[in-house]
Amino acid sequence: MMRDLSNDRALISINSMTVKPWSLEQLVEGCARAGISAISPWRDIVQACGAERAGKLIRAQGMTVTGLCRGGMFPAADEAGRRAALEDNRRAVDEAAAIGAQCLILVVGGLPKGSRDLAGARRQVRDGLAALLPHARQAGVPLAIEPLHPMFAADRACVNTLAQANDLCEQLGDGTGIAVDTYHVWWDPELAREIARAGRNILAYHVNDWLVPTTDLLLDRGMMGDGVIDLRAIRAMVEAAGYRGHCEVEILSAENWWKRDPDEVLRICIERHQTVV
Ligand code: ZN
Numbered sequence: 001m002m003r004d005l006s007n008d009r010a011l012i013s014i015n016s017m018t019v020k021p022w023s024l025e026q027l028v029e030g031c032a033r034a035g036i037s038a039i040s041p042w043r044d045i046v047q048a049c050g051a052e053r054a055g056k057l058i059r060a061q062g063m064t065v066t067g068l069c070r071g072g073m074f075p076a077a078d079e080a081g082r083r084a085a086l087e088d089n090r091r092a093v094d095e096a097a098a099i100g101a102q103c104l105i106l107v108v109g110g111l112p113k114g115s116r117d118l119a120g121a122r123r124q125v126r127d128g129l130a131a132l133l134p135h136a137r138q139a140g141v142p143l144a145i146e147p148l149h150p151m152f153a154a155d156r157a158c159v160n161t162l163a164q165a166n167d168l169c170e171q172l173g174d175g176t177g178i179a180v181d182t183y184h185v186w187w188d189p190e191l192a193r194e195i196a197r198a199g200r201n202i203l204a205y206h207v208n209d210w211l212v213p214t215t216d217l218l219l220d221r222g223m224m225g226d227g228v229i230d231l232r233a234i235r236a237m238v239e240a241a242g243y244r245g246h247c248e249v250e251i252l253s254a255e256n257w258w259k260r261d262p263d264e265v266l267r268i269c270i271e272r273h274q275t276v277v
Contacts, residue, residue, distance in 0.1 A: 012273045013038035013066040015206065015250035016045055019262035024049040026262075028061050034266040038064040038246050040105075040204075043095060051098035058099055066246045067144060067179070067204045068096040072106035072157070074128030075121040077113055082124065085109070089132045096141045102245070103144040103203040104136065105179050110155045121158045129172055137175040144203040145169065146179035149187070151217050161185070162194035169201050180238055181206035181250065183221055186229045195237040202243040206250040207231060207277050219254040223268060225276035235277060247277050 014036055016027050024045040031039055039058070046054045046068065058065060071092035076082045096104040108125045111118060129143065136143050145165045148157035159165055162178065162185055169176045178198050183206070185191055195202070209227030214220050224231055235247065249269045251257050257265055 011246050012036055012270060013040055013064070013246035013248040014266065014269065015039075015067075015069065015248050016041040017069070018249050018251045018257065018269065019265055020252075020258045022262055024054050025057060028057050028063060030262055030266060031063070032061050034263070034270065036266065036270070037062065038066050038248075040065065040067040040069060040101075040248050040250070041099070042069045043092060046095055046099060051095040055099045064246070065099050065101040066248050067103050067105045068092065068099060068101040069250075070105040070107045070146075071132075071143075073109040075109045075112050075115075075124040075158070077115065081112070082128065086128060086131050089128070090135050093132070093136050093139050093141045097139045101141065103142045103177065103179070105144050105146055105204060107146055107148060108157045108159045110153055110158050118153065118158055122164075125159060126168060126171065129168065129176065133172060133175050142203055143176050144179040145176065146181055146204075146206075147184055148181075149184045149217075161188055161190070162198060163190055166194055166197050166201070169198075177201040177203035179204040179206060180234075181208070182229050182231060182234055183208045183210060183250075186210060186234065191234070192237055195234075195241050198241060200242045202238055202241055203245070205235070205238050205243060205245060205247055207235075207247045207273075208249065208251045216254065219252050220256075221251045221253055223251060223253075223257065224249070224272040231277050247273060249273065 071089045111121050147159050147165045150160040165178045209222030211222040211227045
């Protein structure tokens with residue numbers, strides 16, 4: 001399928017993890033320098049800048065914020081832990097609102113320490129989402145549930161497939177949606193069907209690549225085009241489902257991309273976005 005790629009630069013967004021050494025100020029300035037008009041910061045750099053001040057900087061540059069990364073981590077060993085998680089998530093919603101983020105990305109959390117009750121953890125996620133939702137709706141911040149590759153079920157996210165995320169959205173309704181990250185879902189035999197099922201619930205689309213071999217499960221993500229994911233095919237699926245948002249480049253890469261000059265990383269992101277995404 002041929003696509004008009006001439007305006008593609010407008011559709012790229014840069015997740016702050018891709019240029020990890022940068023502060024929020026550097027991210028905004030660096031992207032503006034590169035002609036990129038959308039970003040998705042993690043909370044650490046937003047908090048370091050101050051959420052209100054970050055919002056002003058972002059608005060002054062006319063930047064789109066495709067998401068705030070991240071809330072979630074709902075399951076806990078006891079009630080106090082779950083309450084603390086909920087409070088932190090409410091703050092994340094407020095930060096997302098302050099910077100005008102299109103959604104709050106949720107990495108939902110895994111097993112509580114010492115637990116083997118995966119089904120119970122998944123119930124805690126659903127209950128945590130339901131408890132957070134009224135605050136998110138009131139703030140006008142959609143919650144984007146991001147299924148993570150099952151290798152993270154124990155420690156990061158026990159929502160591991162788009163089918164699970166779609167089920168949660170159906171149960172919870174208005175104000176919930178899905179973040180599709182190619183690194184986490186590319187392997188799924190139900191990918192096409194579940195992306196179509198998600199439809200307009202797709203709130204964010206994260207791109208990167210799966211390297212062979214992957215030497216670190218968390219911190220060895222590939223640049224688009226360097227791995228085995230059929231990125232064009234997946235983008236066609238999300239666009240056929242109705243997604244009209246950005247392709248957000250999210251590459252956690254401790255040994256490669258984080259060691260390079262971030263301006264150079266952005267140039268390569270743009271080039272790969274135009275040629276392989
Ligand atoms: Zn992601």
